[in-house]
Amino acid sequence: MISEVIEKAAAAKKTAMALSVMDTKAKNAALLAVASSLLSSSKDLLEANKKDIEAAKSKGLSKALIDRLSLSEARIKDMAEGLKKVAGLKDPVGEVICKWKRPNGLRIKKVRVPLGVIAIIYEARPNVTVDAAALCLKSGNCVVLRGGSDAVNSNIFLADLISKAASSCGIPEGAVSLINSTDRKAVEDLLSLRQYIDCAIPRGGAGLIDMVVEKSRVPVIETGVGNCHAYVEASADQKMAQEVVFNAKVQRPSVCNAIETLLVDEKIAAGFLPSMIKHLKSAGVRIKGCSKTRRIDPSLEEASEEDWKTEYLDLILAVRIVTGIDEAIEHITKYGSGHSETIITGDRKKAGLFTSKLDSAAVYVNASTRFTDGGEFGFGAEIGISTQKLHARGPMGLSELTSYKYVIEGSGQIRK
Amino acid sequence: MISEVIEKAAAAKKTAMALSVMDTKAKNAALLAVASSLLSSSKDLLEANKKDIEAAKSKGLSKALIDRLSLSEARIKDMAEGLKKVAGLKDPVGEVICKWKRPNGLRIKKVRVPLGVIAIIYEARPNVTVDAAALCLKSGNCVVLRGGSDAVNSNIFLADLISKAASSCGIPEGAVSLINSTDRKAVEDLLSLRQYIDCAIPRGGAGLIDMVVEKSRVPVIETGVGNCHAYVEASADQKMAQEVVFNAKVQRPSVCNAIETLLVDEKIAAGFLPSMIKHLKSAGVRIKGCSKTRRIDPSLEEASEEDWKTEYLDLILAVRIVTGIDEAIEHITKYGSGHSETIITGDRKKAGLFTSKLDSAAVYVNASTRFTDGGEFGFGAEIGISTQKLHARGPMGLSELTSYKYVIEGSGQIRK
Numbered sequence: 101m102i103s104e105v106i107e108k109a110a111a112a113k114k115t116a117m118a119l120s121v122m123d124t125k126a127k128n129a130a131l132l133a134v135a136s137s138l139l140s141s142s143k144d145l146l147e148a149n150k151k152d153i154e155a156a157k158s159k160g161l162s163k164a165l166i167d168r169l170s171l172s173e174a175r176i177k178d179m180a181e182g183l184k185k186v187a188g189l190k191d192p193v194g195e196v197i198c199k200w201k202r203p204n205g206l207r208i209k210k211v212r213v214p215l216g217v218i219a220i221i222y223e224a225r226p227n228v229t230v231d232a233a234a235l236c237l238k239s240g241n242c243v244v245l246r247g248g249s250d251a252v253n254s255n256i257f258l259a260d261l262i263s264k265a266a267s268s269c270g271i272p273e274g275a276v277s278l279i280n281s282t283d284r285k286a287v288e289d290l291l292s293l294r295q296y297i298d299c300a301i302p303r304g305g306a307g308l309i310d311m312v313v314e315k316s317r318v319p320v321i322e323t324g325v326g327n328c329h330a331y332v333e334a335s336a337d338q339k340m341a342q343e344v345v346f347n348a349k350v351q352r353p354s355v356c357n358a359i360e361t362l363l364v365d366e367k368i369a370a371g372f373l374p375s376m377i378k379h380l381k382s383a384g385v386r387i388k389g390c391s392k393t394r395r396i397d398p399s400l401e402e403a404s405e406e407d408w409k410t411e412y413l414d415l416i417l418a419v420r421i422v423t424g425i426d427e428a429i430e431h432i433t434k435y436g437s438g439h440s441e442t443i444i445t446g447d448r449k450k451a452g453l454f455t456s457k458l459d460s461a462a463v464y465v466n467a468s469t470r471f472t473d474g475g476e477f478g479f480g481a482e483i484g485i486s487t488q489k490l491h492a493r494g495p496m497g498l499s500e501l502t503s504y505k506y507v508i509e510g511s512g513q514i515r516k
Numbered sequence: 517m518i519s520e521v522i523e524k525a526a527a528a529k530k531t532a533m534a535l536s537v538m539d540t541k542a543k544n545a546a547l548l549a550v551a552s553s554l555l556s557s558s559k560d561l562l563e564a565n566k567k568d569i570e571a572a573k574s575k576g577l578s579k580a581l582i583d584r585l586s587l588s589e590a591r592i593k594d595m596a597e598g599l600k601k602v603a604g605l606k607d608p609v610g611e612v613i614c615k616w617k618r619p620n621g622l623r624i625k626k627v628r629v630p631l632g633v634i635a636i637i638y639e640a641r642p643n644v645t646v647d648a649a650a651l652c653l654k655s656g657n658c659v660v661l662r663g664g665s666d667a668v669n670s671n672i673f674l675a676d677l678i679s680k681a682a683s684s685c686g687i688p689e690g691a692v693s694l695i696n697s698t699d700r701k702a703v704e705d706l707l708s709l710r711q712y713i714d715c716a717i718p719r720g721g722a723g724l725i726d727m728v729v730e731k732s733r734v735p736v737i738e739t740g741v742g743n744c745h746a747y748v749e750a751s752a753d754q755k756m757a758q759e760v761v762f763n764a765k766v767q768r769p770s771v772c773n774a775i776e777t778l779l780v781d782e783k784i785a786a787g788f789l790p791s792m793i794k795h796l797k798s799a800g801v802r803i804k805g806c807s808k809t810r811r812i813d814p815s816l817e818e819a820s821e822e823d824w825k826t827e828y829l830d831l832i833l834a835v836r837i838v839t840g841i842d843e844a845i846e847h848i849t850k851y852g853s854g855h856s857e858t859i860i861t862g863d864r865k866k867a868g869l870f871t872s873k874l875d876s877a878a879v880y881v882n883a884s885t886r887f888t889d890g891g892e893f894g895f896g897a898e899i900g901i902s903t904q905k906l907h908a909r910g911p912m913g914l915s916e917l918t919s920y921k922y923v924i925e926g927s928g929q930i931r932k
Contacts, residue, residue, distance in 0.1 A: 116875070120875070200894065215906070319736070433533065462921070463922070466926045467927075471931060472922075489629075489715070490715055490735040490919065493921060494922050503906065505879060506910050508883060508887065509882065511882055514759055514764075515892070
């Protein structure tokens, strides 16, 4: 197994230079070829996927997991559409980020280049295989994929299809590969190969991310853990606050940019919370309140210290009444994961304090946290949402999959 | 000891928010206060430094190491000048990198923010204590310093002086601290504190850097290993080539941006090399040649496979004759460390191949590699030269010590 991992990682590294200087047209043609191959092979793909689903069922996996794993004609069509969309995006490679001339005549250009070889470690969603390969390919990066073992048949089929379609358009061998081994050790091996892998991106739950950070010897971009907050400040337009909080919790509770805790200023809590709670409960939200909140609504469960730290990813919301913006900022700083926070306020000064003091990837004023997303930001696509501060933060589009180099032209300059 | 490390790292984290929103004027005043305190305390500092020098002598450390360790009135003055220079640089924090408006009316701003808490792990140069603290402070970052044990008396004195002078200007306690413990384990403890440290930057030799990369659980920016190359292409202006190669090797051989290997096109080797070798030898350079080079000059030592991989940091140069640009690129890709390379050529197409295909932080055409430096690039100062591709590459100035966050202003937008 170590040999499969080393072989594929080394092949990717060897191919990286050729892919890094690949023409945009060739990369786009490859993406479109993968899309059409996906559509024309849908029957065989569904066959491979069926094996995974049956194995998952016989292992007694949850309905939710089996749903994530399952492909359908509609989902395959979505994957193909996604590929076409990526083909339509601007190629980031070669962009001159800035340039200047030094007094000694040296002309310095900062030029965008691919990262090189990216390892993507993910769980059992076969669509990630296609998404991640497409974004890496378009940004000139070789990719070594390692998906969850429950999707292994689907993933092997998909990776093979992608490689073949891409190479028919001139993309070099080894640019897209999948570690077939489902041994957990294969991930560790992959993450130890500093000589071949430039960057690892885990996509999945907190357990997967922690494992990758713990094991990796290659630089990691952490993604996706979101303990997000909404703070309804005393001067808020309360109707707007109701709508934003409801949207941020209810519209899609299973994703990282949904809120987990609502903070409400004590000056308006008694007026605001009863109807807010009623509205949330009508959508099936289970609410846990701090002691002050439970004085307003004694029917609520009590929120514990643990609740403030929890990313429920579910229709559950913790509610705390705070004395003002300082306590709100303190709470978020203490318990948040640095993903997305929003303040609902009519006070520009308070908004400024909130956005400047909070150390999160995305800080909103009077809008739902659900907009922290590459598509919603206008990036066209995303590989994940970074919650670390090094390299990339927040939604990561194609540009975030690049590095840069300096190209310096002179006429014989030497250093004195 | 673990308690010292945790205590100082936690204090830095706690202080990070206050420092991140600190006024530029206050930060500059603090830098100037440190500079004047350095000058007025030079006698006591030299006293502390003397203890380190005596200990180093009794341990039998090399002359070069003792020189790096030693302070003098002149070196203290240089440190003070460095602080004044950093005070004069533009504050990167708060810069709006870009902004745009979405069709739904959301206004998105990408704003530069400090990284947070930076750990700097370095060797026995006391001036790094001052440099690193100054750059971190100016860029709004708290810093936890861990210098080499041989400089511990100097470093404790300096860190204390910096803290006091800075806090007299309103810089919060804990913003600059030094791990006093000289136990190696303290470094490992520091590098395990993901909850407090946002980024670690090693400054020193390959051994130190490898140790930090190996041990760290916090994101690392690798700096400084430079196996740099010059390639004299067939169409080169040979006089220019002589000057550039000589400068890149001889002007300061102990630094990472000096060249270690010279590649020469076989078409011009017989004409070019004899005078080049003579010129280099006149400056005391020891030359190791490939078999083709030794056919031109049989007096040379033979270069081994190991030589192509070696960063001599000394007046030693490996020379190889190549069949053309493809072999030159292949050699550099195989053996280089991705730092700095230069081609001397009169052929624009060859120059383009060299700069686009080579995956190094800085790629030069007709100039010395010695310009890979924050000062020479016009950044005003540098914390190091990154040889990794994530986050920052090449010379790292103040901007490279920052991250960004998205600040999004709306009017009640919710996601459909």
